Amino acid sequence: MSICFHRDEKFRVPFHFSNSDAALLRFPFPFPEDSYTYSVNIEPHTRGGPTEAFSAQFDVDEHYIAECQDRAELLAAEPSRCTVLPHMHDAEWDALELIMSDMVKDYPDLFTLTRDGDQWTWHNRPLGLQDTFTFGNASTLPCGPFEYITRQAQGDFTLQDQRDGNLFLDGVTVTGAADYSPAFDLGMSFDEWHGPATVATEMGIFDRALQYLLKLQVGRPVRRLNWTLTVNPRFDTSAENYPVWGPDRTTITPDNIGNSLFLRVELQSLYRLPGSNAILFNIRTYFASFGELCRVPKWGRRLHRVLRDLPPELAAYKGLVRFLPTAVAYLAAFDDGSPTSPGIAPDIQSLRPVGCPA
Amino acid sequence: MMDTLALRVAERDLLSPTLLRLRLTSANANKLPSVTPGSHLVLDLPVKDGARRNAYSITQAGKGGTFYEIIVRHSPTSRGGSAFVHKELTVDSILNASCPSNFLALESTAKKILLIGGGVGVTPLLALARARMERGETLEFHQFCTPEEKPVFESLLAPFGQGVACVHAGRNALDFQTLFRRQPLGTYIYTCGPNAMMERVLTEATAMGWPERRIHQESFGAGGGNPFTVTLARTGGTIPVAEDQTLLDALESADVPITSLCRGGACGMCRTPVLAGTPEHRDHFLSADEKASGRWIMPCVSRAHGACLTLDL
Secondary structure: OOOEEEEEOEOOOOOOOOHHHHHOOOOOOOOOOOOOOOOOOOOOOOOOOOOOOHHHOOOOOOOOHHHHHHHHHHHHHOOHHEEEEEHHHHHHHHHHHHHHHHHHHOOOOOOOEEEOEEEEEEEEEEOOEEEEEEEEHHHHOOOHHHHHHHOOOOOEEEEEEEEEOOEEEEEOOOOOEEEEOHHHHHOOEEEHOOEEEEEHOOOOOHHHHHHHOOOOOOOOOOEEEEEEEEOOOOOOOOOOHHHHHHHHHHHOOOHHHHHEEEEEEEEEEEEEOOOOOOOEEEEEEEEEEEEHHOOOOHHHHHHHHHHOOOOHHHHHHOOOOOOOHHHHHHHHHHOOOOOOOOOOOOOOOOOOOOOOOO | OEEEEEEEEEEEEEOOEEEEEEEEEEEEOOEEEOOOOEEEEEEEEEOOOOOEEEEEOOOOOEEEOOOOOEEEOOOOOOOHHHHHHHHHHOOOOOEEEOOEEEEEOOOOOEEEEEEEHHHHHHHHHHHHHHHHHOOOOOOEEEEEEEEEHEEEEEHHHHHHOOOOOEEOOOOOOOOHHHHHHHOOOOEEEEEEEEEHHHHHHHHHHOOOOHHHHHHEEOHHHOOOOOOEEEEEEEOEEEEEEEOOOOOHHHEEEHOOOOOOOOOOOOOOOOEEEEEEEEEEEOOOOHHHHHHHOOOEEEOOOOOEEEEEEEEEE
16 A cells, blocks of 8 residues: 655645645544434454454544644744653553554555564654664654654654553643643543533533543554544644633634634543553544535435434534534534435545536 | 464473473574563463463563563363373473563552462462562562472472572461451552452452452453354344454354454443343453443453354344
């Protein structure tokens, strides 16, 4: 498999981003039915699923190089976006080994790992990196092992320590926080960092999810999809930078919504780490503009119905209130009322060229 | 869905007439998956009348995935599994196992761990104690056994040193209250052995105010259970559920259409109405009232009290 990387993308002003037809068809559309409510939508993270985004453990797509660049820029400006508490050092190496091993397995053309005892050589072709280091000795890497590998993988990563019947957020590489602050959440327990999601908490969602995750086993990762809407294809919508991106919410108009409003999907996967018993969490974020999504007839219809019928408290929690009516009005034109098939698959093999009406 | 390991018996060491230590290596010269202390693996044992899947704690794992060590008790009430291990397995025997799991892991915040073992329940505690000792962290280890076996257990616990590890002959040889009372704050209890002993540890410690989340008992994840039969009310079929199989796996094997997602008792997708029989609930989805009503079951984790269940399928 060869990937044609988009090298000139920009996830901050001046934004520059688009999905190829192939990238759009592999998008992990998050709504399996025409309405949305909270649930414990966790399933085994096996290779293969309704779209190609589920084919690998750590998905690499055409935005890989640009996303790694965006992360590097934010880490240069705000180094604390990667912070690991001292008791998680074993987990850092665990995470590095797991991510490297799976990337090599899923993308042998892009990544290679040569092990000679503790001497490892990692070759990352898309980023043009080759490093030889001693596994377990952080001084042989240009930065800590968790930062090293998470600079080379898409999506945010966190490390959870398990103790006292709970999970604690004790390590982060988060440069794409969807309206939260990783620095504020660092060290929190599972129920504490989910505290702001009051509706789901009241439904008992997090109690059940925690009990499930405490039993997560090595070699049997799990995944779920989460979603929100973001104005512009911006990864860093963190709480600390709200003044930078918050005003974007006022800019949506019927004329620009197709290009400026994005469905932001998190393919979240969780892995029990074999050496430390910590849990690695990957929040792999995908963007597709409303205009792009509506090129898939099923997704356009379904997105209209989901947003039209979204409970007000969910719209408020996700920060959608200001532009939701504009979004629903835009999407109505793509909903002819015909039925949609269950599940998230696009149900088409190719897209009609842009500009040709249905 | 579970990854299988092919293992070779590399060493076989009879510690006592009923305790056999096995050192297992990879049968195909691969590196064994690394494991954390407290892990167990499930061996596939091809006994005469079928197959047994028995869980055994890993007492020691070689650095770099070179070996796992287990200790197997030949119990007189064995359903065939431990007898097979004792009588049929020799050096170079090959057998399959599931990849290791851990439901008894060490926790980073423990200032001290207090280990309480009974009989062959010593096995996971040996791994936990060794890990703590290697890191120079505090532990205290109390092991119960019969008077006849005291020398065997004393030699197993010898590496931890006197004053740290102590073997007690007979269940009344140690007063738990005195033991618990002198532990420093931040001590975590790890216990493995007969249910009555673990229950006594839990009851006496919690009665003294010990935080329940700092008392860990080996459960092997409580995956299997007694076999039972499920009757499908709509189609009239009956399906056997084996002791090491989930109800959901059994239904799927019989091509019964059923929606599922998490396979861990959390999401609620496989909720199924029960028409007769008593479910043994192990899920986190149903409320206490729903569980008490006996009208629903989550087949991915829950089983039956008794020999049969009738489902509205």
